Amino acid sequence: MNSRSLQTAIIFLVVGGIFVLALGGFFGSASRQFDSALIEVQTYIASRFLGIQDFFTAPRDIVSLRNRNADLETQVSQLQAQVIELQQLTSETERLAALVDFASSKAENTYKAAAVIGRDPSPFLHYIIINRGSNSKIRRGMPVVTNQGLVGRVDAVIADAARVQLITDPASAVNSILQNADTNAMTLGSVTGDVSLDLISQDVSVESGDLVLTSGLGGGYPSDIIIGQVVTVRRLEFELFQQATLQPAVDFSRLSIVLVITNFRSVDISPLEPLPLP
Secondary structure, X not given: OOHHHHHHHHHHHHHHHHHHHHHOOOOHHHHHHHHHHHHHHHHHHHHHHHHHHHHHHHHHHHHHHXXXXXXXXXXXXXXXXXXXXXHHHHHHHHHHHHHHHHHHHOOOOOEEEEEEEEEOOOOOOOEEEEOOOHHHOOOOOOEEEOOOOEEEEEEEEOOOOEEEEEOOOOOOEEEEEEOOOOEEXXXXXXXXXXXXXXXXXXXXXXXXXXXXXXXXXXXXXXXXOEEEEEEEEEOOOOOOEEEEXXXXXXXXXXXOEEEEEOOXXXXXXXXXXXXXXX
């Protein structure tokens, strides 16, 4: 047998032996180890590839996320502005409905609605500016109210605006009546904006929570408009009158719409008042 035939025979024997061993399952564990090693190598290569890919794509993703975040913040701001606007419209509608109900319940009066367009910048005077004037037949001395109660009265007028003196003004004096006690008194403003009730008879029982209304005396205001409630009472035996502090019914810090009573004409009765004794 020549060498080439011998080599061929040996190759066939080796291949046949390998085939027989493979059929017998002798290469199973080696194959599994090889497959496991191959899988680990593939997993490592894949993880490194993804890391490299993330490294190059991350800057673009960050820019995209920032732009998206800015867009979302803009949308949130717009939605918040819409919510605030809707809340204001709802509040305004509720105030208007309350004013309409109040005007309907006081059918004996004629009202003109006005918006508050200015406020007193001085710490010593207390007034507001409304957007109704002589062109709307607003006149000096007309009472101004809300559904809550008395605001004050028109103090000065131009064509399309008017100044309203509030009952908190130090120059304001309103003839009043204590509803529970059925006795007259005087509601006074002050420099600080506090409201007090003066000239209360000493023999009258006054308690916290008593309601104070306009009396109609003096010709400055119609009767039975709510002014406020008694908070505290000051009574000293050696003084002629009691005094009380009032909580006004109207929240002056939140005034936005008021009603002017246009069919009331104030009367100045000071010339008829007797002169003080010398």
